[in-house]
Every structure is written in C-alpha cells, then in structure tokens.
Amino acid sequence: MRKLHMWPSETCGAVQIIGRDMREKKVEQYDVVIIGGGASGLTAAIYCGRARLNTLLIEKSLMGGLATYTNEIENYPGFPEGIGGLALMELFHKQAKKFDVKFKLTDVKSVDFEGDVKKVETFRNIFECKAVIVGSGGRPRTTGATNEEKYLFDKGISFCATCDAAANTDKTVMVIGSGDAAIEEGMFLTRFAKKVIVSVIHDVGKMDANEIAREQALGNPKMEFMWNTVVDSFEGGEQLETVNLKNLKTGEILPVVVDSCFEFIGYEPNTEIFKEKLNMSKRDYIITNEVMETGVPGVYACGDVREKELKQISTAVGDGAIAGVEAEKYIAETEVFANQIMQKERIGMIYVYSAIDAPSREMLPMMQEIEAAYGDQVKLSVIDQYKGQRLCDRLACDVDPMTIFYTEDGEVVEISSECDRPSIFDMLNKLVAKPIEQTA
Amino acid sequence: MQEVMLDCLGEACPIPLVKAQKKLEELAVGDVLIVQIDHSCAMKNLPEWAREAGHNVEIEEVDDGEWEVVIEKVK
C-alpha cells in the first residue's frame, strides 16, 4: 500500500494522534539543492551533476518550466528548424539525468539559508545541503478582473495555448495582451479555433509585439482586435461564457461571448518563500551580481527569477551554467577552508599576501622556513588576497596583505601585521607545546 | 482512510483535472487520491489546482512521460 511508504506517520495509531502537521519529516543530505526545473535549474543541474556533486533538483509541476507553455521556439540556438518547448525541455531533462542528478516532484515550502548548512523544506522532507541554486522562474500574471478566480483551472481561463488549443477546435477564443507571447500564441490558436479575438490595451494598430508578428497578426483573417480594452469581468455558469471588456476611452462595457480566454499579460516572479531571506527588487525579483551570487554565501539565483533585462531560454541557460560552476567552487572552497586552513591538528599560521604586492610575496620563503623549524607543531597556510578574496572574506576580516592569523583548535587566537622573524617566533612560542630557539 | 486510484491514462486536458476534482469531492479528509496521467498538460494544472485548494501533493514520475499525482485530501 502506497500510503505506508509515502506517509508512514498516518498509518501507525500512536503517531496519528499527533496530527498531520507534526508528521516527522525525513532529513536527507545533498551537496546542492536546485529549486525549479526550468531551463535555468536544469542547466545548473547539468553543471553540478557533471562536476560530480551530489545534486537534487526539486520541481513542483511539469519538468521544463515556462518554456513548455509554448509550441515553437525559434530563437534557441542549435535548432535551425525550431523546436517545441516541451520537446526542448525534455532534452534538457534527459541530459541532466545522464549526470546522475536526483529529481523530486514536489513544491518547496520554505528555506533556511542561515549558517553553513542550508535547509530546503518540502511537505515530507528536509533537504540539508551546502549550496542552494534558486531557479524558480515566474508564473503568468492574471488580470485581477472580477470573477477571475472562478474560471481558472480549466473553467475557461488558460495561460497555455499549447495545452488547451486542441480543446478549442472550431471554438471562439479571446486572447488578452499584445506582447510577443500574446500575438504569437494567438496566431498559433488560429490553427484550431474558428475565431481569435484579441483584447489590446493600446490604440488602433498599436501592439507591444515585434513588428513581424504584428503584421502577420493584422493580416490573419481569423484574428479580430478590440483596441483600447481591458477585462472588466468574467461571467458564466460553471464554465466561462462571457468576457466583459471595458473600453478605456469611452468607459463602455463590451460583452464578448467566448469558449475560452487566454491571458498573456506578463509574468510574476515565484519568490514568496524567499521574502526577507534574499535581496529583492521592487518588483520582487531576486537581485544577484553577475556570477549569480545573492549576497547570502552559498545561495545563487538564476534565470527569470533574477532582476535582469532579457528573460529568455538562452539567458536562463547562461545563468544556470554560471550558478552551477559558482556553487561547485563555493563547496570546494568551503572544504579547503574547514579542512586545511582552519585545521585543528596543529597551531595554525595563516599568512595573507598578495601576488601583486612584491614585499608581501617575498616573505613567503621565510614563512615556509619557520613552519619547517617547528616540525609538526605548526601548519602554515597561505592565502593570495589577489586571487582568493573569498577565502579572506571567510576569515571575516578585511586586512591588508602581510597579515598573519594564528589559530589554535581551528579558532583564530591572534591577528597580527608584524611579519618580522622575531615577532613570529615570539608569537608561535607562546602557542606551541614545545617552544624552540629562533633560527637565523 | 482509503487510497483511491484514478486512471486518466490517455486523457488530455481538461479531462484529468475535471475527473480528479469530482473524485476528490467524494473522498473524506485524510483519504489519498492517486491520479495516473500521461499527458503533460495535466501536470501543469492538476498539482497546482490541488495545492491551491489546500491539499498535500507529491508527484512521482513512474516512467518517461507518465506520472502519478498523489493528493492527500486535507479539507
């Protein structure tokens, strides 16, 4: 019986009393957890998987994201004849599977990014990991018109022409919007529907779509345009029957009898669960730098969920690749930092220098000589500030080159800019079990 | 508490969603409905509808292009 293995707490009497919300969640560990299985998340997964990181990707609905909503993609390189959105994303998914990425189809309910171990929580699990990549993308915007909620989910309002076109064969449909998606998907719908009525907010002849699409649409005999209009309300019984449009110029309400209504008026980011946890723009997109860092160490964001200029598959892919590589670097660096730089076996001496600063560079041989003089009592680590700024950041200290951090049991006990031989010997002799004579 | 299988294999939108909504109405709180689907369109609306309605949802990909949407009725 499936329930047994899905939700064990439900089936054993004692636990059942506690109630479903107290159901114990299973904890699993991964190197990286990727939230979202669109173009950006799947690309990040390919990079992480290929780098042999133990990678989990969580997607709440259909693998492939928003790209699966479109019938034909003509601008993604590598497919000169064009390719269907679903077909393209199936290829992405297949490629990620090849690199041993694990997939879970459920929605992420909350995240905890504080500390080195990040937590990603779903309804049945808590996934602990070293790095998180957010590729949660966007969802179609709704009009907010009266009765809209009543007709969502197959009651007449749709956001996906490829999904619902066939069901509208020989029907009359309405399209809301005049951008590329609205006009291109509207033209696709004319292959099935007998009439496609487009509600455009702008003046006669004006659209947000590109010029080619606009001209094709205006010449399409099955397409009809209602200029200067927005949706006022949706009416009907169980199913949508009428869309009441409002003419913005005259205020007049224009009832239009339709079988379905497709809304293409832009997108909203899926960022609710990251509120207060990641930096966001005014419009609630996640702010990152050019290497997809969110400002929280080990947490990256990529694709349409980022505040950025061009939201397309090709840019989502670029973002995902960068996020994957950065997560890999971060994890490797975390390990070097914990296991080597902050080692606990010996007294540590961490020398910060800069490859572009000659005096600090020239002291390296002396440092090595001092380490050797102490035998196995002291371990020297060197950090090149020029290349390893992020390692310096982990020491949580903004210092000039020629600084030494002394550690004991993996904790910094002293920070000093005195890099002359006697000072170093003095310091180390205070820390080691067996002090030694200063060497020449 | 019972577990009910709903076979929607071979059915395109909107049928799986409509069938699942009907079936779920007949079930009691705590029951589990497992909807078998193999049309990707249903993956876009069925889980989202069920979550918005407040139920717990997890999906298993049983084969390439074939899924079981597991819905636990919460209210």
Ligand SMILES: Cc1cc2nc3c(=O)[nH]c(=O)nc-3n(C[C@H](O)[C@H](O)[C@H](O)COP(=O)(O)OP(=O)(O)OC[C@H]3O[C@@H](n4cnc5c(N)ncnc54)[C@H](O)[C@@H]3O)c2cc1C
């Ligand atoms: C109709 C239409 C036509 C388009 N045409 C083109 C085109 O021709 N060319 C082009 O390049 N681009 C096109 N695009 C844009 C393209 O689809 C997007 O740029 C691309 O999908 C972005 O990918 P993404 O991975 O950033 O986000 P998305 O594709 O939005 O993927 C994000 C994924 O994260 C999941 N998710 C969100 N929150 C959670 C959570 N809490 N837990 C688990 N999973 C979660 C979502 O379910 C979704 O699958 C089109 C988009 C649409 C809608």
